[in-house]
Amino acid sequence: MWKPDRSSSVALFQQIADEIERRIACGEFPPGSALPSERKLAEQAGVNRSTVMQAYAELRSAGIIESATGSGTRVSNFRLGPRENAPNWRNYLESGTFMPNLPTMRRIRSELRKDAPLIDFASGELSPDLFPRQAVQQLLRDTPFTPELGYDDPQGYSPLRQALVGLLKDKLNVNVTESSILITSGSQQSLYLIAQCLLSPGDAIAVEDPSYCYSLPMFRSAGLRVFRLPVDPERGVDPDNIEALHREHRLRMIFVNPGFQNPTGTVLQAERQLRLLQVAAQWGIPIVEDDPFSLTAFDGTPPRPLKSLDTNGQVLYIGSLSKIAASGFRIGWLAAPGSVISRLADARQQMDFGLSVIPQWTAAEFVRSGYLHSHLERLQTALFHKMHRLASALREHLPGLVSFRLPDGGLNLWCKLDPGIDPDKLLEEAVKRGVIYVPGTVFGSERGWIRLSYARPAAEQIEPGVRLLAEAVRSL
Template identity: 65%
Template sequence: MWKPDRGSEQPLYQQIADDLERRISYGEFPPGSLLPSERKLAEQLGVNRSTVILAYSELRSLGIIESQTGSGTRVSKFKWGMTPRHTPNWHRYVEGGSFLPNLTFLRRIREALQKDKSLIDFASGELGADLSPVEEINQLMLENHYTEYLGYDNPQGFVPLREALVGFLSHYRNIQTTDSSILITSGSQQSLYLITQCLLAPGDAVAIEDPSYCYSLPMFQSAGLRLFRLPVDNHGVKPEDIRALYKKHRIKMLFINPNFQNPSGALLHPERRRELLEVASELGLPIVEDDPFSLTAYNGSPPPPLKSMDTIGSVLYIGSLSKIAASGLRVGWMVAPHSVIDRLADARQQMDFGLSVIPQRVAAQFLKSAHVQPHLERLRMNLQFKRDLLMEALDRELPGLITYTAPQGGLHLWCRIIPEVQDNRLLEEAIRQGVIFAPGSVYGSDSGYVRFTFARARAEDIGPGIAKFAAALRSTIR
C-alpha cells in the first residue's frame, strides 16, 4: 500500500490529498463511493488522525469529496450536469514545474524579513540605503528630462548605456571592448540564467566553487546541469583541480567569482589567475567570471578581472550596479563574443523584450558623471568601517566560539562556528532573538558556517545584532 514520504519537503497531508485525488480520478473511488474513515485511513498510512483530517479538508475545499455527519466521507457526485467539474489541483501544478523553487532556508529568510521589519538584517546581499548614491541619482534625474518615445528598446540594451559601459570598463576594470559585445541584463542573476539556458544543455557538467553563491541558485539544477565543486581556500580555487575535474567529468564550463568571492571573501592569487587562464586555453574551457565586488576593494586598488588578462576570448564577464550603486536599478551587463551576445539577446527578447529604458538611461548618466569616483571612495570607506564594527562585535561577544578571515573587499564576512550546531535551529533561534543571517549550507558548506552581510544593516545596529546572534548561538549549543 502507498505510504507518504516523510523525507519529502511536501507536507504529509498534501501528499495524502494528492494520492487520494489520483485514485479518485483513476476510478478507484467512483462518484458517491465511501472513503475510509479518518481514523482507519490514519492507521493504514501510519500518520496522526489530524493529518488525515487536513487531507480530507483539502479535498473538500476542491469539491472532490463530501462529508455528512453519520454518513461518513464520500466522493462527490456530479453536481453540474452530466460531467464533473473540479477546481484544478494547483498544488500538483506548483510541485510539477521544471523550474525549481528557492532553497528552503532562503524562502524562510525572505518570509521572516517580510513579516518582521525590525529584524537586524545580516542576510540580504545588497547595499543599505546609506551606501547607495541616492542623492546623486536624484540630481541626475532632475537635470535630465525624457523627451523621446518610451517604446521597446534594443533587446541587447540601451545603446547609450552600452557606450557608457565601454568607457567605464576600460577605465575601472581595464577591459577593452565595444558596445556591440555588451549585453545589458537585469543583473548578474539574469546573466547566469541566460547562460545556463542558452549555452548549456541538460546533462552538461559544470564546475562551481565550493562554497559558492552559485550553489544557492536552483537555476542550475532546473537547467538539468551536473554540478561539480572546486574547493576554495584563502587564495581561491586551485587550477590543477580544474584539470582533474575535466579529465574525470568532461566539464563544459567553469563559473568563478575570483575577487572577494561570495561567500568566503577569498581573492584569487595572481599566479593562480595566470594558471587558470592557461588551463582554460589548453582545454578550450569557457570561464564565466562573475565580478560584482572588485570595485569595493578597501585599499582603493581593485584586483584585475580575469577578463582583462584574457587574450583569446575564453572569459564571459558578468557585472552589475547592484553591489556598487543600487540593486533597485536592476542593471547588469555581460561582455562576450558577438555570437554569444546575439544568441542571448535573441533569448532575452523572447523573455521580456528588454529592460525598461528608464533605469538604463539613469545608469548611463551615472556612469558618465563625475559622481562615480567620489561615490566609490565613500563606499569603500563605509564598507570597511562596517566590516570592522562586525569583527569587533564578534570578537567581543563570541571569543573562542567563531573564527573568520578578514576580507579585503566585498560585503560579506564568512565565519566558522567552533562548536557543533544545526543550521535550522540556529536560524530559528536567531530570528526569535531579532536578527537574521545566511546559513553556510545555503552555499554548499556543511553546517557550522554562517555568512554575515554587513552592507545592509545600519552601523549602529551591527553591535546589537551580533549580541542577539551570540545569545541565539549560546542558546542553541547549550
C-alpha cells in the first residue's frame, strides 16, 4: 500500500494529490469513477483527514476531480472529447451471475487488511508459526526441481496424486486410485466445481446448520435451493432429517463436514455415519464430504471419514493442505468416480487451465518425504495447547457469559453467548478494542453464537484477545 514519504520536502497533501493524479493517469480511477472517501484514504495513507481534504481541494481546483453532495468525489470527465464516453463501470459491476461475498465477511476482511493489527480469532487458518515454512524453504533449496514447465495433466501433477493415494490410505483408511483424484486450488475449488458442473439452478441440496457453506455465495450464485440439517453438538446431523427433506424436496446432493465440523467442532457419531450412508444409498443421493480438519486430531487419531466406509462410490471426498499445513500451498483434492473427475477436470481447464506445477511439486515432495508427518505431530500438539489456552481465558474473563464444548481437533471454538449480549453490537465494540471474530449468523446459525478460531492468533495473543473481548462485553 502506498504511503507518503514523510522525510520528503514535498508537502504531504501535495504528495497525495500527485499520487491520485498518477493513479488516474494509469487508469486505476477512470473518468467518472468514484474516488476513495476522505476518511478511507486518510486511513490508507496514514495521514489526517484534513490532509486528504487539502489534496482533494487541490485536484478539484485543477479540474481533475469533482465532488457532488451525496455522491462523493469522482474523477472529472475533463479528458474525454465531445464524442467520448467512459464505460458505465457501475453498471458492469452489477452484472454477472457471480454474487459478491456476504457483507459481514467483506467487513471482516477489510478490518483485517487495515494497518492497525487486530487480534484475529476470525480467520479460520493457522498462525504463521504453525506453517511448515522452514520445511518448504529447505525443500526448495535442497531438492532439485525436476518437472516440465508446460501445461500439466488436467487432473493434476501425477506424483502428487500418487503421494495423496498413500497419505489417504495410511492416515485415514481411504482407498482411492490415482486416476480418481483431481488436484484443486484448495477445498474451495472442489466445492465450486461441484456446484457449477454437477448441479443445476433450482436443485435442492442439504447442508449442515451451522455450516461454513452458508458463508459461500457460490451456492447462491449457482441458484441452488439450500435446506438445513441441524448439527447436534455431540452427534452431528440426524440422518432421519435427510430422509424427511428428501421426501419433500427431492435432494440432489448432501454436503457434510463430519470430522471436527466447521464451526461446531463436532464429529459425526459412528452410528449416524452408517445411517447417513444408508439413507443416501436408499435414494441414490451423492454425499459431498468436506474433510479439511480430520488430520488435526489432537491425539493423532483422526475420526474415520465417511469415504472409508463408502462401498458404492457415493461419496465425493474433499481434502486439502490448507488447514493441516498451509493455505498458501493452495492444494486441495477431490476423490470421486472417474467419470465425475473427468467432467470436472475438463471444466476446470476452461476456467483456469489448472494449477501451477511448482506448488504441486512442492506439495508432493512435502507429503511423500517425512516433512508432513513430523509437521503434523507438532501441529496437533500446538493446536491442543492453543485450544485450552482459549478455553481457560474465556472461563476466567467471561465466567458464565459464554459456553462451549471442547473439540478434539479442528481450529475453532463454537461459543454460545449469554442471551443478554447483542452479538451485532459486540462485534463493533470488539473491533474498536482491537479483537475480531466471526459472528454465528455468517454460518446460517441462529443469533447468539460466535466462532473463535484459536489457530490463527499467536499463542501469547490468545489471553490478551479474550481480555479485550471481555471489555467489549462489559461495555454493552
